[in-house]
Amino acid sequence: MRRLFRWLSDRLNLGPLLHHLLDEPIPGGASWIYVFGSVTLFLFVQQAVTGTFLAFYYAPTPDHAYDSIKFIQQGVPFGALIRGIHHWGASAMMIAIGLHMLQVYLYGAYKPPREPMWLVGVFLLILTLTFGFTGYLLPWDQTAYWATQVGINIIGTVPWIGGALAKIARVGSDLNALTLSRFFALHTLILPWLIVALIAAHLFILRRVGAAGPWEEARAERFSEPFYPKQVFIDAVAMGAVFLGVAGAALLSPAPLTDRANPADATFRPVPEWYFLFFYQLLKYTKGAWETAATFVLPLLFFGLLFALPFLGRNRERAPARRPIAIGIGALFLVFVFTLLGTALKQTAAIPVTDPAVERGRALYAKLGCAGCHRIHGVGAEVGPDLSYVGDQRDRAWLIAHFKDPQKMSPGSIMPAFHLPEPELEDLTAYMLSLKKG
Numbered sequence: 001m002r003r004l005f006r007w008l009s010d011r012l013n014l015g016p017l018l019h020h021l022l023d024e025p026i027p028g029g030a031s032w033i034y035v036f037g038s039v040t041l042f043l044f045v046q047q048a049v050t051g052t053f054l055a056f057y058y059a060p061t062p063d064h065a066y067d068s069i070k071f072i073q074q075g076v077p078f079g080a081l082i083r084g085i086h087h088w089g090a091s092a093m094m095i096a097i098g099l100h101m102l103q104v105y106l107y108g109a110y111k112p113p114r115e116p117m118w119l120v121g122v123f124l125l126i127l128t129l130t131f132g133f134t135g136y137l138l139p140w141d142q143t144a145y146w147a148t149q150v151g152i153n154i155i156g157t158v159p160w161i162g163g164a165l166a167k168i169a170r171v172g173s174d175l176n177a178l179t180l181s182r183f184f185a186l187h188t189l190i191l192p193w194l195i196v197a198l199i200a201a202h203l204f205i206l207r208r209v210g211a212a213g214p215w216e217e218a219r220a221e222r223f224s225e226p227f228y229p230k231q232v233f234i235d236a237v238a239m240g241a242v243f244l245g246v247a248g249a250a251l252l253s254p255a256p257l258t259d260r261a262n263p264a265d266a267t268f269r270p271v272p273e274w275y276f277l278f279f280y281q282l283l284k285y286t287k288g289a290w291e292t293a294a295t296f297v298l299p300l301l302f303f304g305l306l307f308a309l310p311f312l313g314r315n316r317e318r319a320p321a322r323r324p325i326a327i328g329i330g331a332l333f334l335v336f337v338f339t340l341l342g343t344a345l346k347q348t349a350a351i352p353v354t355d356p357a358v359e360r361g362r363a364l365y366a367k368l369g370c371a372g373c374h375r376i377h378g379v380g381a382e383v384g385p386d387l388s389y390v391g392d393q394r395d396r397a398w399l400i401a402h403f404k405d406p407q408k409m410s411p412g413s414i415m416p417a418f419h420l421p422e423p424e425l426e427d428l429t430a431y432m433l434s435l436k437k438g
């Protein structure tokens with residue numbers, strides 16, 4: 001390895017390049033507080049890699065999108081894991097960006113001469129949120145469809161041009177095949193190039209201006225150490241831990257997939273991703289003109305303030321103790337967002353979650369007259385066995401085989417065979433499996 005590297009290095013003159021990359025001075029020395037930028041970058045790369053794998057199997061049309069995701073979940077080796085990492089990775093990236101911005105805010109690292117880096121950073125935040133919004137539609141399940149509908153309606157409330165913007169996003173007056181291709185193209189072709197360009201600009205500026213280091217300028221000037229080895233090691237450990245965390249989440253809790261999108265079923269109550277949830281909650285409290293204020297003026301004000309931040313005030317101090325206004329406003333903002341998020345989460349948790357497939361199965365059970373022979377919790381006849389806890393006794397494969405041919409599974413059975421279409425068979429089985437003790 002070492003000889004190969006030396007051989008290459010001799011020919012490509014890598015020495016000065018490596019020296020330039022690794023010897024960047026870190027004022028005040030390496031620290032764990034600086035990992036969030038690297039972790040965000042790592043998560044972006046992870047999204048790009050897992051997203052590319054998903055694109056091998058994903059079909060961006062309303063007829064096939066849902067089935068292709070189902071196939072990724074059930075038929076592709078490691079498909080569920082890769083999709084899980086992509087799903088949880090998106091959330092992790094939001095958290096990493098949030099922490100990165102908090103650190104920069106707290107350390108006053110956006111102040112001159114680092115305004116350009118901050119401005120590019122705010123664009124990166126907007127791009128990441130757009131990634132989240134466009135990616136959410138792609139599975140074309142009920143949540144995707146109705147949450148995107150809500151999102152586009154919010155765009156529609158922008159004064160004067162809202163209607164036109166919403167039409168452009170939808171490519172028409174309803175979500176349709178072109179909406180899906182448009183979101184897919186944005187998510188996989190346009191946004192990636194934009195974000196790579198801006199990440200490059202962000203890093204380029206960082207290397208030109210230099211890292212900010214601790215807020216006590218004196219300490220930053222007294223001592224600095226090169227990026228390699230200590231900060232590289234710290235960053236690598238943080239990235240490894242984040243990868244394990246995201247992969248663990250993907251294994252323990254697979255990425256959700258609700259029912260296939262049904263444009264006719266407007267009763268479905270979508271819940272947006274958690275990072276849009278506080279905003280969604282805010283809209284619940286507003287009506288009429290206030291709603292426009294919340295959907296349009298507030299975001300405009302928020303991003304306007306973010307962009308203007310490095311140019312506001314003349315206080316060049318970076319220590320939080322000497323920036324009471326900035327720190328106070330930041331703290332109030334966090335309290336505001338987390339109160340809304342907490343309320344929203346509490347309200348969502350209070351909605352009982354019933355799998356819609358189970359509900360449809362229950363309706364089928366009634367329609368097909370199963371109660372003429374079976375009893376569930378005291379209701380129905382006793383010709384066949386009591387099904388109150390059949391979910392504990394039988395598995396999916398047995399139940400489906402039994403519905404198709406009861407005599408084969410239970411010789412001599414008098415239960416008639418039910419020749420149902422595959423989806424109905426699935427629903428009925430889902431209902432049977434939900435019948436469990438406890």
Ligand code: HEC
Pocket residue numbers: 365368369370371372373374383384385387390393394399402406407410413414415416418428432
């Ligand atoms: C004509 C009466 C009759 C009807 C109608 C009927 N069953 Fe059955 N079912 C039976 C009998 C008898 C058995 C026991 C023998 C066997 O396992 O096939 C049985 C067994 C079952 C079992 C297996 C229970 C176990 O754990 O062994 C399930 C599940 C079941 N039925 C579900 C249904 C559902 C759902 C329907 C409606 C779509 C239905 N049955 C309609 C008579 C009936």
